[in-house]
Every structure is written in C-alpha cells, then in structure tokens.
Amino acid sequence: MSGQPLKIAVAGLGTVGAGVLKLLSQQAQILEQRCGRKVVVTAVSARDRSKDRGVDLSAVRWFDDPVAMAGAPDIDVFVELIGGSDGAAKAAVETALETGKHVVTANKALLANHGTALAERAEGRGLSLAFEAAVAGGIPVIKALREGLAGNRVTEVHGILNGTCNYILTEMRTTGRAFADVLAEAQTLGYAEADPSFDIDGVDAAHKLAVLTSVAFGCPVDFASVHVEGIRHISAVDMAYAEELGYRIKLLGIARLTRLGVEQRVHPCMVPKDAPIAAVDGVFNAVVAQGDFVDRVWLVGRGAGAGPTASAVVADIVDVARGRSTPTFGVPAGQFARLEPSPMEARTGAYYVRLMVVDRPGVIAEVAAALRDHNVSMESFLQRGRAPGEAVPVVLTTHDTDEASMQRALAAISAQAAVLEPPRMIRIEQF
C-alpha cells in the first residue's frame, strides 16, 4: 500500500472536521514527507452541503449519509467526527470496520460505551481504530501511554480532562465569582455549550477517563464503573477556604490499580497548591501517568479546539499512512486483564467538609462526636467569626480515612438538628 496515496473520508464537518480539512490541505507537503505518501481527502459527509468551511470541496465526493460513505469503496481511512455514543457515529464506524477501512475518531462517548467491542472488531480484521483526539485534544497522551510507556506497568493515571470545567474553576478562583455567573460567561465566550451538563456534570471527563484507563492498564473499557461527580455544587466559599487551606480545586479524573482492582473516579478534588497539576489553569488539560520504571510523566496542553484536535486526528492518520499499527488499547482485546472495579467506598484519603450550622455551644462537639463514632479523625477545623444563634459556616478537614466511613459520618452529621444544609464534601488528593 505504501507509495499509493492514502484516501481519507471525513464524516462530520463541524469545527473539528473543518480543522482537519484545513490541516491536511495546509500541511500537504510535510505530511507527504512524514507519511512517505500523499494523503488525499476523497469523500466527506455532513448535514449542510452549502455551508462555507474555508476549504475547496469541489473535487471531493459528497455523502449525505455517513454510513453510506463508510461502506463506499475506494476509501482507506474513515475519519469519524460526528460524535455521540450511538446513532450514526456508531453505525458508520461499524460499517467502516466491516468493509475494511481503518478508523480514526475523536469520539470519546462512542469509545467509552462501545470501546471493547469496537476494538475486537478492528483487531479481528487487522485494522486500526485510532482515537488520539478523543482524550486531551492535541496532547499525544494515547500515544505516550500506549507506546511511549509500553515498557511499564502503569499503576495510576490522572488528569484534568475537561477544559470547560477547568476554565470555570480557574475563573471562580481568580475572580471570586459564583459558579452560575462564570458558567454564563463561559457560554458567551464559546467555552461552554448551550447545554453544558455533559461537561459540568463530569460525564465528558468520565468518558475520557474510561478510555485512558483501558490504555493504561490493558483492561476492557468500563465506563459504567466510573464514579462521576461534577462541579455544579462548588461555591465561591469553597474556593476561598481551599485557598486558605493551601489547596486548589480541580475536577480530576483518577484511575488507579488498587488491591481490589481498578478504581475510576471523576470528581472535584482539592490538590496542594504546589502540586504541578494545580498550576494547569484555564482551558488547558493535563494527564499524569505513573509507571513502575519511568516513574511519573506529565503531559500538558490544549484539550480542545479545532487546531489541537485536528493535530491529534492527523497524527493518527500519519500512523495509518506509515503502516504503524498497534492494538486499539495497547494490548489486544482478547488478552485484556480482567480486573474488578474497585468500589468508590474503598477510596482512601483525606476530606474537606463544609457545614452550615447554628452558632450555639455544643454544636462542634456533636459534629466531632459523629466523626469519632465513624472512625474519622479530624485534622483541622475552622470557624470564622461568631453569630450566636445564627447560621455560620464551619469547615473541617480529616486525616486519611475510607470513603465508606466518611459517607456514614456525613449522613450522621446531616441528621443533626444544628446542621442546616447538606454538608459539602470535597476529596483531598495528594500527588
């Protein structure tokens, strides 16, 4: 096949699709050198045929139906940029693989939900299913984990996987503004979607984490086992307390090999201010991997946007053009490690808790007793100002404890008469 032009079909011509077409056109010369052959877009598919995408598509076959394009002859690589875990994206990818095309996709929802099955399908036919763009945008994290750290037993991977959340949290911290206020601004600026729930509720980060987990540990993709919490409940008050306690609040995705199996969780974390990941602000993403030989490796860059995402999509195309193939998730799907999900209740670490209590003698003693009764040891305690008989915020942090004990203690505290609102809890992660 080498020497022959590589024929590409692109499904989905939104921001990323247009970026891919622009990159392929603008860098044609260096791509030919890097690939050892020309890369030619021969077909595209999108809803709106009339829209100007800044690239000349007159010589390219147009398909209204991406599935029909996926099944068409004379295509080497099907680039799926439609999005969504099912529907047209899934049907088109399956058709492409069935009819012998390599697939390059940016679709984390598809991979999170159907990654193992699709990997089996691709590997059964000796095809590549590449997805660098699905996680952390332009940062080559999949390649780094799957190939660069191939000599390691990876024991942990964590990161900032959603730029929208990181932007919102950074703005809240630096301006002191409230979540809703910053979210509205992010929507105006185009950093957050009109319906932002996928991002701010942690689902997007969880999709990416499930994919990273499989690549890191060589196990099936198991999105259903990811514990997911978003950032809606993070308040300006928590931001201020975090600062005071020496922490930054980040939405992290964390996957760890534990003695019970694989722990996968996405939730807001307090990380020490001087931890490298605390300094990754705004729309930037970061992925940190821990391997037994390499120790810790950090990768940081832009996790979204037309340019960075196109960069990742094209890196995958270059791999295919060069004939560089790798099992989808590093290890062949038939040889995946069968690891149990490690339940969230087994998470061990410190906790930050904010309570709104009636300011009267004995309240703190009641809270402390509830913690003690559930074997949770308090590390610090903070009450600013006095307002006898009124509501005041009280903040505490714990020593390392397990999630199950902490949840029982929180339930007991919630039930106390002097505790006026549900306690706010944020897990503290030391890296």
Next chain:
Amino acid sequence: MSGQPLKIAVAGLGTVGAGVLKLLSQQAQILEQRCGRKVVVTAVSARDRSKDRGVDLSAVRWFDDPVAMAGAPDIDVFVELIGGSDGAAKAAVETALETGKHVVTANKALLANHGTALAERAEGRGLSLAFEAAVAGGIPVIKALREGLAGNRVTEVHGILNGTCNYILTEMRTTGRAFADVLAEAQTLGYAEADPSFDIDGVDAAHKLAVLTSVAFGCPVDFASVHVEGIRHISAVDMAYAEELGYRIKLLGIARLTRLGVEQRVHPCMVPKDAPIAAVDGVFNAVVAQGDFVDRVWLVGRGAGAGPTASAVVADIVDVARGRSTPTFGVPAGQFARLEPSPMEARTGAYYVRLMVVDRPGVIAEVAAALRDHNVSMESFLQRGRAPGEAVPVVLTTHDTDEASMQRALAAISAQAAVLEPPRMIRIEQF
C-alpha cells in the same frame, strides 16, 4: 517476522544496560502482549564479565567486543548503551546497520555528531535507528514530536535537558549556597559525575538539543551550530537578584525557526517565576514544543536514571517488535529541509546584567551612556546599599534588544575604569 521472538543484543551493561535487562525480564508478559511476540535477549557485551548485574545472563552469548556482536548473525536489534560520540559505539552501530540490524541507542553524543549520516545509512537499508532514551530520559519526547505532532509545523522547542544542572540550580535557589558547594554535594549524591564538565558546561544539553532540533524541524543534525554556555558562572548573588526580579534561573536548550534559519542555543536563562517551566525543579526534565495547529505542549518527567532510561529504550524495542517504523528524524534524511543556522548575534530578547562598580557619583551615568550608545534600552536598575569609594554590585535589566548590540554594550562597559569585574549577563526568556 511477526510472531517470531525478537532477538536483542545489548552492548554496554552499566546502570542503564542493567536496567534494560531487568525491565525486559520483569515485564516479559506485558511486553509479549504489547509486541505480539516474545522479546529475548540473546547476546550482551560489556567489559567486565564477572560483575553481578542482578540478572541471569547464563543463557546469553557474551561478546567482549561490541563490534563483533553487532556483526554477529541471529540478532534483530542492536541496543547501544556504550556511550561516546565515536570509538566502539560508532563502530558498533555502523556495523549493526551494515549487517541488517535495527539499532536502539541512548547515545546523544553519537547522534549529535553523526546523526544525519547514521540516519541515511539506516534509511537506505529500511532499518530503524531509534533513540527515545537519548533525550529527556523516560519522557517520550521523540515519539511525541515525531509522531504525536506529525501534523504540525513545529516552530520552537525548548526545555530543561540536563537534570544535573537543574538539580544544582534548584539547590542553589532553595538553600542560597554557592555553585561549587552544591556541585560537590551533587557529586557525593551521584547526581553529578566525577568530571562534571559535560553536564555543567552545557555540552550534554547541547547534544540533546541538536537531536531535538532535527526531529522538530526535519533538518540535518547540526551540533556544531549550537551556541553553548554552562552554569559555572551562576552565583548565589544572581540567584537572589533573580528571585527579587521575579525570575528563576534555568539552563535551557532553545531551538527556534527564525527568519534567518534555525537558532539553537543552550545557556542559563531567567524565566518568569509563573512560567510553567520555572516550576520544573530538581532532577526533572521538561520539553516544550510549539506547533502551528496544536499550540504549546509540555512534557515533564525524569530525564535520567536506570528505570526511566530503560523505559525509553524498551519503548523503542516495542516499536521495532511491532514493525512500527518511522524515518529516523521524522522526515527521511534525503528530504531534510536545508536551513541556515541563525547566528547567536541575531538573538532578540531582554537581558539581565550584574556589574561590580566603584560606588562614586557618575558611574551609573557612564554605564547608562554605554548602553544608549549601543541602542540598548534599560528597563530596570537596582543598587542595594551604599559604600562610597568601594565596590558595590549593580544590577540592570534591558528591554528587548539584539545580542550583537548587547555584546557591544557589554564590551564598552567592561572597558570602563569604574567597572571592576567582567559583567555577568543572563538572558531573559519570556514563554
């Protein structure tokens, strides 16, 4: 070839060589999954046959002469861990390529001096010449640049490429101690060699930069054109002034495409305290690449040591085992861009200058006049304390100017009677 065991010969069994053998043995199972075949060490070569290296070598052929091993039959990959730009390392690598073996090496000196010729030799025979371990140890920077950012025109790459220097500079900053003192301690701890000149004079970083430059820009390796300065002249006084001015001192390697060609330089830099690279301390390395589509990508991790270096060597072995091949420096040597070296005199940026002057009226006016006469504009000026008639340190920073003007101004200032010591200059880099 796939399915058959991949037969490895390892030349050089020092710390890294022993680490590679340990990794290959300890991770045999995951490597077989990732490679799709077994990886077997069939031959080794080192000076001392009797030394215990913690791995069983009884079933392995032993060669006293690495060149003989390189030419022996029944070897697929020759792993060169001897070191040195010429001598046995070069002869063995050439022999291996001539007799049809893929080569994996950690030897930056060899690549910096003979990279282009070796790449031509390897590519002419369809062989891999892989060197992930030669730059930034365990961090997969070569793979990231050459494959992960293959869709980009890279316009700049810079980084902390020598862990010994970064350790010394970090210790100087955090303890306030002098260079010689910290160097001696680093030698005791094994972070610096008995003869530390390769590290502290910037040669090692320059070797690595020359290799990175070729991968980043697809041009011949041109070590001779790297401007190199080390860290011997960095004093505790400069450290303190840097802190006061809001900077950190780092030994950086910087390669840039300029309108004149390729700029390559290694020298101490002042970088703003809040620049991400300022936070990379101790023995850690970092590489930052700027691509036209991906924007900026940071990679950080351990740049040396048995484990991280072995991780990089084995990543290259896995590539060979999988049949993943890439032109040595990303673009075939026959298609390298012919770029002129951009001379150091054309460097543009700000400068920090420390003078030791006689404290008498008019001295500062003379210094300022020398700067003005050479079109260098002063940005800030600092003199602590007074000691009329005696020597006092004076520190100034400039606005952006070109290196040629700055050097002329420094020569003029040096010649002034009131200036008692050669001026100390550190370039300021804004990232």
